[in-house]
Amino acid sequence: MKRNLLSPFFLAVVTVISFLSFSIPTNAAGVANDGARIGEVVILGNSRTGKEVIQRQLPFSVGDYWRDEHLALTLTRLQALNCFDPLSLRVITEPLPGGELRVVVRASDTHLLYLDPLEFVIIKLENLFSNYCTQTFYNPFGTGLNLTVGGGWGANPWIGLGFNQALSNGWFLQGNLQWSENSRQFYPTNDPPSFHSTGFSTGISLLCYNRVDCEYGGTFNYSPVRVALDGADRQQQAYLSFGPDFKWSRWFEAQLALRYALDLTGNFPPYPAVNAILLHRRPIGKNQFLTTLYAGHMAKTAPLNRQFTIGGFGTVPIRGFSPAFTGHTYLNASLEYRHSLSGNLWLLTYADCGRTWSDHEKTGDYDWESGAGVGLAIGTPLGYPVRLDLAHGLTGGGLAWRIGLDIDF
Amino acid sequence: MVWENDGVLWAGKAWSTRIGDLRLAYFTGSPEEIGAQMFHLVIAPEFEKMMESFALIKQQGMSGGFLERTFKNFYAQFKFIPTFKRHTPREYIRELEGFARATGDPRPGRLVNDLLMSNAWQDVSLVYGGCSFFAAWGEATSNNRMLVGRNLDYSGLGKLAELQSVYFYEPESGYRFVTVNYPSMVGIMHGMNEKGIVIAKAYSTVVPEEATVDGIPFTIMLRHALQYGGSIDEVINIIKKTPRTVGLNILVADAARREAVVLEVSAYRMTVRRADRAHANFIYGANRFLNSYLKDYQKPGWLSSAFRENRFERLMPAFLNDLTVETAVRILRDKGTEDPEAPTFLPSIQNYATIASMVFDPDRLEIWVSAPGGFLTTDQVFIGISAAEVWRTGQPPSPVGFTPATETTPEVRAWQQVMTAAGASDQRKKELLTPVVERYPKAGYALYLLGVACLRTGEFQAALGYLEQCVTHAELPDPYYLLAAHAWLGVGYDTLGLREQALQHYEAGLAVELLEDVDPVFPQICRVGLRSPLLIDEKGQIKQAHRK
Numbered sequence: 001m002k003r004n005l006l007s008p009f010f011l012a013v014v015t016v017i018s019f020l021s022f023s024i025p026t027n028a029a030g031v032a033n034d035g036a037r038i039g040e041v042v043i044l045g046n047s048r049t050g051k052e053v054i055q056r057q058l059p060f061s062v063g064d065y066w067r068d069e070h071l072a073l074t075l076t077r078l079q080a081l082n083c084f085d086p087l088s089l090r091v092i093t094e095p096l097p098g099g100e101l102r103v104v105v106r107a108s109d110t111h112l113l114y115l116d117p118l119e120f121v122i123i124k125l126e127n128l129f130s131n132y133c134t135q136t137f138y139n140p141f142g143t144g145l146n147l148t149v150g151g152g153w154g155a156n157p158w159i160g161l162g163f164n165q166a167l168s169n170g171w172f173l174q175g176n177l178q179w180s181e182n183s184r185q186f187y188p189t190n191d192p193p194s195f196h197s198t199g200f201s202t203g204i205s206l207l208c209y210n211r212v213d214c215e216y217g218g219t220f221n222y223s224p225v226r227v228a229l230d231g232a233d234r235q236q237q238a239y240l241s242f243g244p245d246f247k248w249s250r251w252f253e254a255q256l257a258l259r260y261a262l263d264l265t266g267n268f269p270p271y272p273a274v275n276a277i278l279l280h281r282r283p284i285g286k287n288q289f290l291t292t293l294y295a296g297h298m299a300k301t302a303p304l305n306r307q308f309t310i311g312g313f314g315t316v317p318i319r320g321f322s323p324a325f326t327g328h329t330y331l332n333a334s335l336e337y338r339h340s341l342s343g344n345l346w347l348l349t350y351a352d353c354g355r356t357w358s359d360h361e362k363t364g365d366y367d368w369e370s371g372a373g374v375g376l377a378i379g380t381p382l383g384y385p386v387r388l389d390l391a392h393g394l395t396g397g398g399l400a401w402r403i404g405l406d407i408d409f
Numbered sequence: 410m411v412w413e414n415d416g417v418l419w420a421g422k423a424w425s426t427r428i429g430d431l432r433l434a435y436f437t438g439s440p441e442e443i444g445a446q447m448f449h450l451v452i453a454p455e456f457e458k459m460m461e462s463f464a465l466i467k468q469q470g471m472s473g474g475f476l477e478r479t480f481k482n483f484y485a486q487f488k489f490i491p492t493f494k495r496h497t498p499r500e501y502i503r504e505l506e507g508f509a510r511a512t513g514d515p516r517p518g519r520l521v522n523d524l525l526m527s528n529a530w531q532d533v534s535l536v537y538g539g540c541s542f543f544a545a546w547g548e549a550t551s552n553n554r555m556l557v558g559r560n561l562d563y564s565g566l567g568k569l570a571e572l573q574s575v576y577f578y579e580p581e582s583g584y585r586f587v588t589v590n591y592p593s594m595v596g597i598m599h600g601m602n603e604k605g606i607v608i609a610k611a612y613s614t615v616v617p618e619e620a621t622v623d624g625i626p627f628t629i630m631l632r633h634a635l636q637y638g639g640s641i642d643e644v645i646n647i648i649k650k651t652p653r654t655v656g657l658n659i660l661v662a663d664a665a666r667r668e669a670v671v672l673e674v675s676a677y678r679m680t681v682r683r684a685d686r687a688h689a690n691f692i693y694g695a696n697r698f699l700n701s702y703l704k705d706y707q708k709p710g711w712l713s714s715a716f717r718e719n720r721f722e723r724l725m726p727a728f729l730n731d732l733t734v735e736t737a738v739r740i741l742r743d744k745g746t747e748d749p750e751a752p753t754f755l756p757s758i759q760n761y762a763t764i765a766s767m768v769f770d771p772d773r774l775e776i777w778v779s780a781p782g783g784f785l786t787t788d789q790v791f792i793g794i795s796a797a798e799v800w801r802t803g804q805p806p807s808p809v810g811f812t813p814a815t816e817t818t819p820e821v822r823a824w825q826q827v828m829t830a831a832g833a834s835d836q837r838k839k840e841l842l843t844p845v846v847e848r849y850p851k852a853g854y855a856l857y858l859l860g861v862a863c864l865r866t867g868e869f870q871a872a873l874g875y876l877e878q879c880v881t882h883a884e885l886p887d888p889y890y891l892l893a894a895h896a897w898l899g900v901g902y903d904t905l906g907l908r909e910q911a912l913q914h915y916e917a918g919l920a921v922e923l924l925e926d927v928d929p930v931f932p933q934i935c936r937v938g939l940r941s942p943l944l945i946d947e948k949g950q951i952k953q954a955h956r957k
Contacts (some may be wrong), residue, residue, distance in 0.1 A: 042650060085492075088623040094680070104678070108495075109495060111487075111488075116488065
């Protein structure tokens with residue numbers, strides 16, 4: 001990779017912009033009937049889901065007093081159920097004689113196999129190009145339980161099962177079981193750090209949408225695998241990791257995940273880890289400017305196959321590179337400008353800058369890397385766009401492209 | 410087994426027959442039996458004609474270019490049909506299955522899907538549907554009884570109108586009901602049940618956020634409400650608890666309770682409009698919301714609702730205390746003016762899109778239906794039929810009476826000519842309208858139509874003459890046409906290079922005080938015309954001059 005002396009400066013600028021652009025918004029337009037008594041709750045559209053599954057997630061009931069925040073919290077919880085057509089979700093308050101309110105909750109069940117047929121086709125094609133396929137069975141029993149199966153092929157085959165069960169009062173239980181064979185190589189490409197692992201990963205997590213601007217939960221993960229690091233002999237590894245997750249979103253969105261991982265075989269050391277994301281969206285007329293900071297740190301003793309991976313179009317992006325930077329610590333910043341060309345067409349430009357720090361002997365050349373690119377997002381009848389990206393690594397990497405669907409494109 | 414006896418086709422206890430051109434049918438039994446009866450008694454005897462109408466309905470839902478149709482077909486198969494099936498009560502799907510099996514089609518499942526879409530085409534693709542209705546009761550009517558009048562307006566569906574039939578249902582569950590309907594329809598747009606409940610709908614277009622296809626096709630919702638609603642409250646409750654799709658005004662009249670209300674609904678919202686105190690026994694509706702709560706979600710469009718509402722307001726006092734079926738029919742035949750000496754020849758409660766008219770007498774359980782002649786049906790004979798007799802005897806009924814066709818005075822003939830012209834080609838418009846405007850030089854709407862037809866066919870001087878006459882000397886009670894005439898005049902003068910006159914008309918167009926929010930086309934033409942010259946091309950389309 002080319003040295004990029006401007007990158008730390010770029011990161012500093014992003015950080016400053018990110019923090020200076022925080023502004024406390026005026027109160028969002030609320031429901032005009034804030035404080036009125038709820039006289040009736042009508043639940044519509046649930047042809048498969050039991051009414052009680054929805055009722056359990058409502059933050060209000062008949063006789064309560066309506067509050068503005070009920071609206072967004074109800075929608076958040078219904079979306080989290082992942083049982084309903086997202087475009088049909090509505091929570092409406094209507095005046096009733098006598099000053100009371102009727103709350104109409106509209107949540108239409110989806111097809112068993114897809115939320116939308118066009119989305120299904122696009123996502124399955126995208127899956128197939130990426131050598132994997134997953135399928136969710138949306139709420140087959142009407143109890144708020146979604147089941148997912150999936151598998152991948154090629155160099156890193158895997159097979160997995162998952163579930164998402166709605167509980168009550170904003171609580172959700174998620175779990176997964178996956179077997180995988182995983183061969184990974186990281187930068188630098190001429191003499192890459194690498195590992196090969198085979199085994200299971202199981203996880204279970206609880207998540208609560210307690211308030212409209214606050215989510216929290218916790219995760220347990222157990223991953224018994226046989227792993228060979230940098231071509232060495234295979235060793236047993238069985239990390240049990242656990243820790244809490246928080247998400248807060250008001251003037252900006254903040255996510256924090258804390259983990260403690262413990263190898264039950266005793267072959268590898270325990271380590272703590274922390275991950276954080278800070279995102280700010282700044283509307284500029286119809287356009288939007290996004291600033292995101294990503295950071296993570298874990299003990300240097302964590303084995304290579306448990307360390308952070310960043311880059312590419314991944315969750316911590318450096319677009320124009322492969323998702324192949326590894327390390328025990330990372331810091332990353334992204335800027336993205338979304339220019340609205342028309343009602344359902346956006347022109348996107350973005351730049352990423354980030355790096356990892358690693359004690360691995362082969363990663364001594366790691367430095368700040370940056371990439372930039374342009375994209376086009378086109379609205380679909382699904383309510384969110386298809387996004388096409390073309391990125392170039394400014395400090396190396398190369399040209400990279402991606403097509404995909406994302407609600408938050 | 411189907412057999413014929415004395416002009417009546419029988420299938421078990423079900424039958425079909427005719428009174429004049431009006432088809433009648435009686436269906437009874439399980440949903441599958443009712444579906445099969447509709448095929449054997451209504452479709453099979455006139456198979457080719459009926460299949461044409463079925464294709465016409467399908468075509469309405471699947472209109473557009475190749476890409477649009479391909480997209481709609483894909484979505485119909487994988488989104489709309491599964492969605493509609495999930496929401497629709499099972500008994501109506503069973504009825505479609507009975508129909509499909511009776512056809513002998515080797516792929517009945519596919520036919521069920523097609524039939525379901527034909528019941529939902531109005532939810533997928535709204536067409537021009539005017540529709541007006543009113544209900545009067547108590548002191549407003551003769552003998553204190555309740556009467557409901559209703560015009561069904563669908564532009565471009567004249568062929569379908571010829572197949573209009575009166576169907577009497579005696580279902581396995583729910584109430585018996587009667588409706589005026591079209592072949593293959595399980596859902597309804599109006600009807601009356603044995604409890605004296607009358608339902609009629611009119612579109613009321615809403616902003617896109619207030620409509621969805623993720624619900625029950627509204628015709629099936631109305632069928633369910635009529636079949637299971639024994640009172641206003643029960644009907645309200647059914648509609649309230651139905652996942653709806655589009656914006657509607659739904660008249661619900663209850664003879665036993667002596668009350669009628671209009672449910673103003675979007676896919677997500679609903680409010681109940683009751684008769685106001687000024688005329689407590691009379692309520693009407695057209696194609697817009699009148700309740701302030703729902704008005705915020707109305708999509709501006711022009712269906713001449715305010716004008717038709719004004720007509721109801723003006724007509725009712727004339728008939729107050731003496732409303733009979735005959736006078737109710739006269740209201741439905743309204744042509745925009747009470748003064749035969751000063752005809753305006755405007756589309757009104759009756760208009761160029763009216764394809765069915767009916768009066769319900771829920772006290773006597775009678776239905777009075779106009780003869781199925783396509784457009785201008787309201788001026789034809791109304792046939793009175795006792796649903797009570799059909800339900801009591803299970804036999805084909807004799808008419809309880811006739812309301813004679815409108816007397817064809819020269820003014821009526823001229824009005825009909827103007828309405829026929831409204832849906833005709835430019836050339837035909839000229840043929841039909843020239844004699845009308847020669848005889849009635851103040852007939853503003855006819856002048857407007859003729860002027861536009863001349864403009865679109867390149868006869869600019871004649872066009873400007875008619876349109877100038879329209880805006881300066883003619884009667885135009887609905888100012889929307891004044892706006893439209895000024896806009897066309899502006900384009901006409903611009904096309905001839907007379908910019909000064911064009912600007913005057915664009916300004917005059919924007920200054921017109923309208924009765925309601927209208928679609929933005931004509932105001933937009935005026936606004937754009939003020940900024941830069943417009944012209945009309947050889948295809949009759951308006952363009953900006955500098956883009957020539």
